[in-house]
Amino acid sequence: MSTTASDASSAPRREDPLAALASLPGVPGAVDSVRNAVDRVYGHRVMRRRSNEVTSEAALRAARGSAALSGADWALEEVRRRTDFGAEAQARTVGAALRLTAESGQMLSIWRQSPVRVLARLHLVAAGKAGVDDGTVGRPRLAGEPVVEAPGTDINGPLTEAPLPGAAEVAGRLDGLAQLVIAGSEAPALVTAAIVHGELLALRPFGSYNGLVARAAERIVLIGSGLDPKSICPAEAGHAELGRAAYAAAFEAYVSATPDGMAAWIAHCGRAVELGVRESTAVCEALQRGAA
Template sequence: MRTNATPAPSTDPLAALGALPGVPEAVASVRKAVDRAYGHRVMRRRAIEVTAEAALRGARGSAALSGADWALEEVRRRTDFGADAEARTVGAALRLSAEAGQLLSVWRQSPLRVLARLHLVAAGGAADGGVVGRPRLAGERTDEPLVRAPLPDAAEVNGRLEGLAGLIVAGGSAPALVNAAVVHGELMALRPFGSYNGLVARTAERIVLIGSGLDPKAICPAEVGHAELGRDAYATALEGYLSGTPDGLGAWIAHCGRAVELGVRESTAVCEALQRGAA
């Protein structure tokens, strides 16, 4: 991550981001929303069902941002995800959503291994225009239409991925929302893989939110919120991250916070439907 923000004295370089404009309020608002969702009476008896539904809706939202904006019931109904590009995108999002919870224990020790695994899962083991399961090499390209910045070269990608991995392994005092937003934003900035970078980045954000303890049952799908806020808002917020300015970084983190809150709202609606017997 590149930042022009003045760091506060701390062993955690991300801790300073928690004090950027709008970030403390976003962190507090997300924590309050998540606590309300976990306090819903349905969560005491049917948390597994809420988690499963959140995974499905999160996958649908992430696929929508990547250009496959299918209705939820179509995602739920379909079994063939290899027919065309949109179907492959939805299939990749579903596989990643299912895989995320299996990688939590590895993430804190070897995040680069997890990212490689996520790309392999997204691609379904098929090359699909490039080698899977490893970052781009010199001369290899990728495409992510929601990022308007130039594509970093392979050397920069490798260096920044190593730096990001070092921060994750070291841990720190930054709030979960800040960590998740930085991981998401950095992966979108780097676009390290030959394909499916957006899907991988949003899955990594989910892993951080779950593994941090903020959302241990995975019932707050930020992907739903990102999709609801829209592709234009997502791209604009990413530009803020890429700028490295305090205001830009703060706006990106706050945007991710709003996405989590909208995910919470979605799962709260699922809880209400389950309580009424409608789902």
């Protein structure tokens, strides 16, 4: 039996919760602002011939920003000049952030098919090569296993006060997040990236470096969605510039699960992308002047 147009139109549509979030008050304006900012930096004349240099510098600034939010707040030039990232806890955190920034670009083709596999790989890259050897690397935590953001420290970033979900809840919510990613959404990239980021912060699925992994996943969504295909808009740098206190407050809004809270978190992530755009615009201007 053939399917008519009326049959198709009457078929139930798949629920798209991320698209619903895109209509929350303030979110459309944040989406438009981010899109305009990204379009402007991509239109910069330097991007025509020297985009690889901008991408490299953006990656460095992204890693520095993500590490800062996880307790290793180093100056950019210190990150640039260092070659040894295994000596002590902060150096290992910076090294993990650098590796994740590099690795995220390699995960784009896998993300839409197997997000949990990508997350496990990101944690392996962050923790395994940082010398963590406690049996927890590269897999979601089990019941009773402790969580610390940066091994060797008591730093947990903005996550310290948030309730820690149990292992069973983590498994269920990770599966739900993966299904959302695999199914796809009509939501703008900013909304999807913000929810992936916020949910991973809330779940803390691994025994360590959850903040670094969450921000790397946000990066993957922004690149893979086509919003920032050359990876020149380091949201991590923007999050760091906004500060840990603002990051914590926005995350608290996210875990409230209220419409206002979700909108506030998405807007915060949008502002971080815009500040990342500003960083790369400054790099473009410096390259144009011959100063970098």
